[in-house]
Amino acid sequence: MGRWPITRRFAVFTAQRPKVVIVGTGMVGATFGYALLWSGLTPEIILIDVNRARASGEAMDLSHAMPFHRPINIRAGDYPDCVGATVVAIAAGAAQRPGETRPELAQRNARVFDEIIPQVVRYAPEAILLIATNPVDSLTYYTWRLSGLPPNQVIGAGTILDTARLRYVLGARFGVDPRSVHAYIVGEHGDTEVPLWSSATIAGMSIDEYCMVTGAPCLDGEREQIFAQVRDAAYHIIELKGATYYAIASGMERIVESILRDQHTILTVSGLLENCHGVSDVCISVPMVIGRQGIERTLCVPMSPEEEARFQASARAVREVIDTLPLPQPVA
Known part of the structure; x- marks a missing residue:
């Protein structure tokens, strides 16, 4: 039997594997495109930008x-x-100006989304929408309302990067691979985010237990310092180089991998919550199971009373931003 022509083989290969669209080719969108190229997850990547030349x-x-x-x-x-x-990833939008509030930024980027989301839904109503534009939580909620899609199809990058930063810092602190650290940042992707120290583990042990078993110096009063390092990391990076894009692009690639390969990976992403620790009708991050259908399960993980109070305060902060937006009626 003769071999198929290259074009025929590539056509079959393409038909069996999914397409990813990236809307917005700034630093985050372009770097995400490179991460997808490196991963080999998809045979087709479409780049859309208001600046077609870019x-x-x-x-x-x-x-x-x-x-x-x-x-x-x-x-x-x-x-x-x-x-x-x-998957259609949305990385388009304006960066925050000096002195600009998050509600003001949300309003500007909501106007950008008014041009993007209806077009995406018109042509790809079955796609999972992955939102990376900031403020990501309020814009994820806005996208859900504007799109008319089921909430499982609208995912915000949320605190996936904050969680990765916390695991990195803890891994460096204890001299272990950060992939062996299990600790979550929940709530808003922003200043009110919440570290879940009560459920943080290394090798299946709480941090205090790990210190006792290994003899490593424990955190004691370091927790707030470590959290501040994680929470403020973006500010420091922006001060040094102007923008962050490698790590968030890697996080987006991980979300897409779990969708395309139906891996049911647990990731801290932003999605619509209903009665999770008293929080409803807002998009913020908790651990969620991500698979081919998008958000397949929301995990309201146990929290200490202090963590729960901070989580609820974080939700209120996001809700305040959402309430400044001209929330649309969902498209038919």
């Missing part, structure tokens, strides 16, 4: 990396190219 340039640059990775169809496109997409 999207074309990023697509060309990424395409030239293919000889070092694997064949992928990467190109600039428009909203009709969302047809058949499994």
Whole structure:
């Protein structure tokens, strides 16, 4: 039997694997595109940007990396190219200006989303929407309301990066692989986020137990210092280099991997909560099971009374931002 022509083989390969669309090709969107290229998760990546030339340039640059990775169809496109997409990631929007409040930023980016979300839903009503634009929690809620999609199809990147930062810092503190640290940041992706120290573990042991077993110096009064290091990391990075994009792009790639491979990975992402520690009708982060259907389960993990109070305060802070937005009626 003769071999299929290359075009035929690639067509079959493409048909069996999903397409990912990235709307917004700034530093986060473009770096996410590179993370997808590196991962080999999808044979087709479409880049959409209001600046078509920027999207074309990023697509060309990424395409030239293919000889070092694997064949992928990467190109600039428009909203009709969302047809058949499994995931549409939204990284478009304005950065926060000096002195600008989060409600003001949310209002500006909500206007951007007014142009994007209806178009995406028109062409890809079955797609999972992954929101990375800040303020991510209020915009995830806004997207859910604007799109008319079931809440499982709308995921915000949430505190996936904050959780990764906490695990990194704890891993460095105790000299272990951060992947062996299990600790969560929940709530808002922002100043009111909450570290769940009560459920943090290393090798299945609480941090205090781990210190007792290994003889490592325990945290004692370091917890707030470590949390401040995690919470304020973005400010320090922006001060040093102007923006953050590598780590959040990696987190987005991890979310997409769990969706495309139906891995049911537990990740701290932002989604609609209903009666979770007294919090309802707001999008903030708790551990959620992510699979082919998007958010497949929300895990209201145990919290100490102090953690629960801070979590509820974080939800109120996000709700205050949401309430400043011109919430739309869902599209039919």
